[in-house]
Amino acid sequence: MRAAWIIAKNVIEESIRKKEIYVLFILSVAIMAVAAMASFFSLTGLVKYFTELSFLIVTYITVIIAVVVGARQLPTELNSRTIYPLMAKPLKRSEFIIGKWLGTSLISIFCFLVFEGIFIILLLSKGSSVSGILIQGIFLHILQLMLISSIVICLSAFMTNAANVTVSILYFILGHWIGKAISDALDKCGAFLVWMLKSLNYIIPHLDYFDLSKKIVHQWPPVPAWVIITVTIYAVVYISIFLLIGTLKFQRKQL
Amino acid sequence: MEPVIEIKNLHAEYRVGREKTVALKGINLRAYKGEIFGFIGPNGAGKTTTINVLLGFMRPTNGEAIILDEKSSSLKNRFRIGYLPETAYYYPYLTPSKILTMYGKLFRIDKITLNSRIDSVLAIVGLMGKKNTPIRNLSKGMQQRLGLAQAIINDPDVMILDEPNSGLDPIGKREMRDIILELRNKGKTIFFSSHELSEVELICDRVGIIDRGQILKTEKLDQIVGKINTKNQDKSGSGRASLEDIFVRTIKDKRA
Known part of the structure; x- marks a missing residue:
């Protein structure tokens, strides 16, 4: 797994050099700041409004970061041909895939924690406190970022960067409604x-x-x-499945 | 002599869209310890495909490629192989020092040894002064030198060089040649693919000529040149046929 960590560090290094994360960072902090300054509700209403908007922004922005960073990993390595000197080293293809997933997850989690840190500071400045449910929400979103990163890395072995970004973002938007949509549809189907x-x-x-x-x-x-533990196991199982599928596909790929 | 690289009845094909291309049609080759083996052929002959199979980038459809007694797909032998791709493909946002650290760590070289190895290989390829310059700011020739540096970072026993002179100016070519000869003198085996036949002629011990996925000739350079000289004169009438003359004649004879 040391080799996977080396690959992950390179993903992080690459992301730091690109400007898109900084743009998203400035954008989300600006929106949070505007939300924090709004004072046209009562205090309770203001905190709720600020919390809802900030959490929504942070969730979407960090998922976009995970999708954008993850989707380009394999196609860019193939197109720029940096993969050739890399894969000539003692590096398993599974380690390559795990490293790309780990790097993508870590960069999106790092951004999420920075955003959440700013959000919590602003929340505390409004006289609110950090609740247990907020900590649980942060933990589950970290799991969600790791899961989405695994899906994106898996898809990158099958499709182009642009197709991957489109499918992943669509899945993220629809993924929250799938359960309800399916149960609603069951009554009307054969x-x-x-x-x-x-x-x-x-x-x-x-x-x-x-x-x-x-x-x-x-x-x-x-x-x-027990709910948090069950959801954690659920995430770990799905992450493993997606990384396994991605690895199997990449192992069959002729470079 | 024990072969370090052994290719037996190797067949390979690849697909571009729906079109299938048969790139190798049962080639056989051997490269021995301490020799420079020149692998020459026209564009599309199958040189890069052979290298891709040797490095496990492609799976053969039949036959096998063995390096250092291990199948080419094995990870074990990668610790002892150095590879220089045809054109420099390295992460532009990294510096030579950082990229060599990354590759060195993949070879599990410890930190102290790696630091001294990085200085040593950068000195060999003449990039010591550019150690901390982002790769995007290096010229094409410098990036090719960096390619050689990463290929020798693990002090390999076997080196696979795909068009090592690509992008180099005459001075760079001369320096590359000297480095390759120096590596050979240290007992390394070098598998060298090139279009530049004059370069191959200057440094290779044996050559293999490939065309349309088939090996046409594999012999010692002095034998291959000597044989032809006894039978024919080159066009210039100088009495000495160059490797280029032999190469062109071999390809034409086969295609006729």
Whole structure:
């Protein structure tokens, strides 16, 4: 796994040199700052509004970072042909894929933690406190970023950068509604379609399991520990499956 | 003598879109310890495909390629192989020092040894003064030198060089030639693919001529040149046929 870590560090180094993260960072901090300055609600309303908007922005921006950084990894290595001297070294293709996933996950998690740090400082400045549900929400979003990174890296072995970004962003947007949409559709479908939808329901990871934003906004008490543990196992299983598929595809690829 | 590189009945094909190209049609080759083997052929002959199979970038459809007693797909032998691609492809945002550190770590070289190795290989290729310059700011020739530096960072026993003179000026070519000869003198085996036959003629011990996926000739350079000289004169009438004359004649005879 040392080799995977070396690859991951290179992904981080590359991302630091690119300007897109800084642009997204400035944009999200600016939106958060505007939200924090708004004072046309009562204090309770203001905090809720600020929390909801900030969490939404941070979630979307960090997912975009994970998708943009992850999607370009393999295609760029192939197009710029940097992969040739790299793969001539004692590096397994599985280590390459895991390294790319690890680097993508770490860079998006780092950005998320920076954003959340700013968000918490602004929240505290409004006299609010850091709740248990907020900490759980942060943890689950980190898992979500790792899961999305694994999907993006897996897809990068199958499709181009642009196609990967489109599919991944669409999946992220629809992924939160898949469970509900499928259960709503079940009543209106025939037996075969019901079977198909149920299969789809089991196969596609449900991103809504990682979303505590509504509970954070409405200051719910923390969810039970077993829920967090179950969702963590759920994420680990799916991450492993996507990395395995990505590795198998990449191993079959002729460079 | 034990072969360091052994290619047996190697077949390979690749697809571009739906079109299948048969790149290698059962080639056989051997490169021995301490020799410079020149692998020459016209464009599209199968040189790069052979190298791609040797390095495990491609799977052969039949036959096998063995380097240092291990199948080419094995990771074990990568610790003892150095590879220089045809054109420099390195991360532009890194510096020579950083990229060599990254590659050196993949070879699991410890930090102290790696630091001294980086200085040593950069000195060999004449890039010591550019150690901390981003690669994007290096000229094409400098990037090719960096390519050689990364190829020798692990002090390999076998070196696979794909068009090592690509992008080099005459002085760079001369220096590259000297470095390759020096490596040979240290007992390294060098598998060298090139279009520049004059360069091959200057440094190679044996040559293999490939065309349309088939090996046409594999012999010692002095034998190959000597044989032809006894039978024919070159066009200039100088009495000495160059490797280029022999190469062109071999390809034409085969295609006729």
